[in-house]
Amino acid sequence: MTAISSQAPTAAQGEPLVVLDHVEKWYGDLHVLQDINLSIKRGEVVVVIGPSGSGKSTLCRTINRLETIGSGTITLDGQALPQEGKALAGLRAEVGMVFQSFNLFAHKTILENVMLGPVKVRKSSKADAEKRATELLDRVGLAKHAPKYPSQLSGGQQQRVAIARALAMEPKVMLFDEPTSALDPEMIKEVLDVMVDLAKQGMTMVVVTHEMGFARTAADRVVFMADGQIVEEGTPEEFFTHAKSERARDFLGHILKH
Amino acid sequence: MHLMKTKAVLAACGLALSMAACGNAGGGGTGKDLAGKDVSCGDFTGRVAEICKAGKVTIGVKFDQPGLGFKSATADEPAGFDVEVAKILAADLGIDSKDVKWVETISDNREPFLEAGKVDLVLASYSITPERRKVVGQAGPYMVTGQQLLVPADSTVKDISDLKGKEVCSVTGSTSIDKINEKGAKGVGFESYSECVQKVLDGTVEAMSTDGTILAGFAAQNEGQLKVVGDPFSEERIGVGYSKKAPEMCTFITDSLKKAFDDGTWAKAFEDTLGPSGVKTPDAPMLDACQS
Amino acid sequence: MDFLTNGHNAYLESFFYTLMLFLVSGVLSLVLGTILVACRVGPVAVLRVAGGWYVTIVRSTPLVVVFALFQFAAPMLGIRFGWVQIHIGTVDFTSFFAVAVVALTLYTSTFVCEALRSGINSVPLGQAEAARAIGLTFGGTMSQVILPQAFRASVPPLASVLIALIKNTSVAYIFGVGEAVAQMRIMTNNYASERVPIFLTFAAGYIVIVFVVSFFANHLEKHWRTA
Numbered sequence: 001m002t003a004i005s006s007q008a009p010t011a012a013q014g015e016p017l018v019v020l021d022h023v024e025k026w027y028g029d030l031h032v033l034q035d036i037n038l039s040i041k042r043g044e045v046v047v048v049i050g051p052s053g054s055g056k057s058t059l060c061r062t063i064n065r066l067e068t069i070g071s072g073t074i075t076l077d078g079q080a081l082p083q084e085g086k087a088l089a090g091l092r093a094e095v096g097m098v099f100q101s102f103n104l105f106a107h108k109t110i111l112e113n114v115m116l117g118p119v120k121v122r123k124s125s126k127a128d129a130e131k132r133a134t135e136l137l138d139r140v141g142l143a144k145h146a147p148k149y150p151s152q153l154s155g156g157q158q159q160r161v162a163i164a165r166a167l168a169m170e171p172k173v174m175l176f177d178e179p180t181s182a183l184d185p186e187m188i189k190e191v192l193d194v195m196v197d198l199a200k201q202g203m204t205m206v207v208v209t210h211e212m213g214f215a216r217t218a219a220d221r222v223v224f225m226a227d228g229q230i231v232e233e234g235t236p237e238e239f240f241t242h243a244k245s246e247r248a249r250d251f252l253g254h255i256l257k258h
Numbered sequence: 259m260h261l262m263k264t265k266a267v268l269a270a271c272g273l274a275l276s277m278a279a280c281g282n283a284g285g286g287g288t289g290k291d292l293a294g295k296d297v298s299c300g301d302f303t304g305r306v307a308e309i310c311k312a313g314k315v316t317i318g319v320k321f322d323q324p325g326l327g328f329k330s331a332t333a334d335e336p337a338g339f340d341v342e343v344a345k346i347l348a349a350d351l352g353i354d355s356k357d358v359k360w361v362e363t364i365s366d367n368r369e370p371f372l373e374a375g376k377v378d379l380v381l382a383s384y385s386i387t388p389e390r391r392k393v394v395g396q397a398g399p400y401m402v403t404g405q406q407l408l409v410p411a412d413s414t415v416k417d418i419s420d421l422k423g424k425e426v427c428s429v430t431g432s433t434s435i436d437k438i439n440e441k442g443a444k445g446v447g448f449e450s451y452s453e454c455v456q457k458v459l460d461g462t463v464e465a466m467s468t469d470g471t472i473l474a475g476f477a478a479q480n481e482g483q484l485k486v487v488g489d490p491f492s493e494e495r496i497g498v499g500y501s502k503k504a505p506e507m508c509t510f511i512t513d514s515l516k517k518a519f520d521d522g523t524w525a526k527a528f529e530d531t532l533g534p535s536g537v538k539t540p541d542a543p544m545l546d547a548c549q550s
Numbered sequence: 551m552d553f554l555t556n557g558h559n560a561y562l563e564s565f566f567y568t569l570m571l572f573l574v575s576g577v578l579s580l581v582l583g584t585i586l587v588a589c590r591v592g593p594v595a596v597l598r599v600a601g602g603w604y605v606t607i608v609r610s611t612p613l614v615v616v617f618a619l620f621q622f623a624a625p626m627l628g629i630r631f632g633w634v635q636i637h638i639g640t641v642d643f644t645s646f647f648a649v650a651v652v653a654l655t656l657y658t659s660t661f662v663c664e665a666l667r668s669g670i671n672s673v674p675l676g677q678a679e680a681a682r683a684i685g686l687t688f689g690g691t692m693s694q695v696i697l698p699q700a701f702r703a704s705v706p707p708l709a710s711v712l713i714a715l716i717k718n719t720s721v722a723y724i725f726g727v728g729e730a731v732a733q734m735r736i737m738t739n740n741y742a743s744e745r746v747p748i749f750l751t752f753a754a755g756y757i758v759i760v761f762v763v764s765f766f767a768n769h770l771e772k773h774w775r776t777a
Contacts, residue, residue: 093684
């Protein structure tokens with residue numbers, strides 16, 4: 001696979017890009033995010049793991065405000081997330097998101113899926129957007145599928161298109177919300193390969209996943225969540241070999257056994 | 259939007275109420291009872307004899323034409339010239355007018371009602387035409403009228419020729435609409451004459467047109483606001499409808515009308531009903547002969 | 551069949567009128583219905599509530615009452631359509647046509663709105679999330695992603711709404727519009743002996759129009775199913 005171009009690591013690498021400060025969220029009585037403090041540096045790859053219902057997907061979705069928060073602040077590149085409207089849409093354009101269920105636009109071709117954001121949001125010309133989209137599809141190995149509709153592609157192929165669609169916006173940060181959970185095992189690798197490549201290129205990434213292999217190879221930092229709280233965080237090496245908390249050890253014991 | 263809607267509903271209610279209230283003024287009031295004459299049913303044949311013996315008759319009349327056949331919301335029985343003539347016919351069958359069953363007929367259901375036997379007779383400003391005589395029997399005429407115009411009191415319209423290319427209101431599907439179109443105006447149809455009156459009053463159309471006798475009734479209801487203008491530009495011969503299955507009806511109706519013309523009951527009925535609207539009692543029309 | 555030999559022009563003219571009523575109010579209903587549904591599913595609470603009330607009230611009012619309101623009550627409030635004066639050949643489109651279009655559009659748009667809403671509800675939530683995630687605003691999300699898919703899912707119910715509209719145009723016959731049923735009444739009045747053939751001939755006219763609309767709907771449905 002060819003290298004995926006992304007923003008070159010800038011001089012500012014290492015400074016905080018996404019900062020969550022005392023973030024709280026309730027669903028009715030359920031306290032789904034409890035005092036979350038997390039700072040993600042430019043170029044850093046953060047993998048969030050934890051049992052289901054731990055709030056890790058919710059956390060990921062608050063970063064582009066697909067989920068609102070009860071209190072606390074979230075800033076992107078030094079700016080607080082806008083409440084709604086055009087400003088929020090503008091922010092979301094800077095944050096790429098890849099969903100568990102791909103969510104490709106069912107009525108548009110693969111090429112149109114990748115072109116929509118640049119044309120409608122970035123106001124690129126059709127020709128420029130098509131050129132860029134074709135490049136991106138080529139890099140995820142799907143250029144020849146450009147005229148097809150999403151339903152004609154396998155899950156793994158659809159997820160790679162979804163990554164290309166997000167990249168077309170040239171985002172500052174990419175969010176992955178369990179990108180391989182809905183895939184058949186033989187398709188997981190093709191998606192992870194693209195993500196590993198992306199990480200190598202210096203893209204800032206927040207990845208919610210159960211793929212411990214990916215966490216080991218690509219993550220700069222692992223964040224372990226349970227019951228709406230960040231229980232511990234550290235390098236993959238530290239976390240997988242010397243987890244500090246009982247809950248993390250318990251969790252790791254469970255998944256590594258199977 | 260909300261407020262506007264509410265207002266509109268109130269306005270519509272007001273309209274309905276005022277029309278109902280006006281109904282009594284020009285409707286000719288409730289007619290008097292007319293006692294059945296002392297007749298021998300043996301003198302009649304067929305269906306006429308049957309009705310005479312039964313002592314009951316069902317007659318279709320209009321309920322929405324002041325002066326001719328009109329039933330106001332509060333009245334028990336319809337009133338008007340058609341109704342009075344119907345009572346005269348019933349009396350000649352030995353039937354009291356209180357034993358007559360009045361059924362509302364509209365322009366479109368007169369033939370079907372006669373054919374199905376739902377009514378014995380129709381007196382509902384029923385123009386005699388060759389086309390209708392193919393389906394039902396029509397005896398008479400007991401009145402000859404012509405189509406005129408009803409316009410606002412301050413209108414300069416004098417004649418149908420002043421309305422070329424203009425919209426003129428009448429009842430959907432009526433002969434009047436056809437005549438309006440023939441004369442170069444544009445007929446627009448509504449469900450009833452009172453709705454056309456409303457359209458003239460609110461200025462949507464410049465005029466409405468139908469039989470002068472009907473218009474006179476509305477002019478009387480809206481004195482000072484509306485007036486009848488122009489010479490009649492059509493001739494409507496108003497007759498009595500009966501079922502083709504009972505041709506013997508024709509002779510009875512024709513004889514009965516002739517008697518009423520001669521003894522003054524016809525003229526009296528006209529004066530009582532259409533007189534108050536300012537229509538002069540005309541000469542009695544020539545009756546058609548019954549085909550045997 | 552005297553009515554046809556003497557009146558085939560009147561027959562065709564009256565159906566031309568019916569067709570124009572259908573086309574004009576059909577297009578306007580689709581536009582207004584789309585705006586209504588955008589209000590109903592949109593982020594502005596006031597518009598959501600207003601859209602909901604509008605649909606509830608207008609949809610539960612008999613069409614003939616909507617007509618009567620605009621024909622009889624509206625002029626008292628100064629709402630008139632006297633400025634409408636379009637003439638095509640011998641066919642006139644005046645205030646009566648305008649009132650009919652307004653009444654039919656206000657009424658039909660509520661059904662269009664609900665048909666589209668069912669279509670929108672059938673579009674998975676993830677489609678809207680993905681659209682928002684690439685930075686589309688509410689308007690962009692609706693116009694680029696949700697409505698195109700909702701329209702596809704709404705073709706069968708929308709076809710039913712439009713077919714109902716074709717037949718609902720006949721309510722105009724007692725409100726000054728010389729459409730097909732008004733012409734039918736003139737003919738049944740003039741040709742009393744030919745009532746049944748007249749009814750059948752006019753029913754056939756409606757059936758033809760409905761067939762054409764159904765054909766297009768089926769075609770669209772098939773076309774989009776393969777896409």
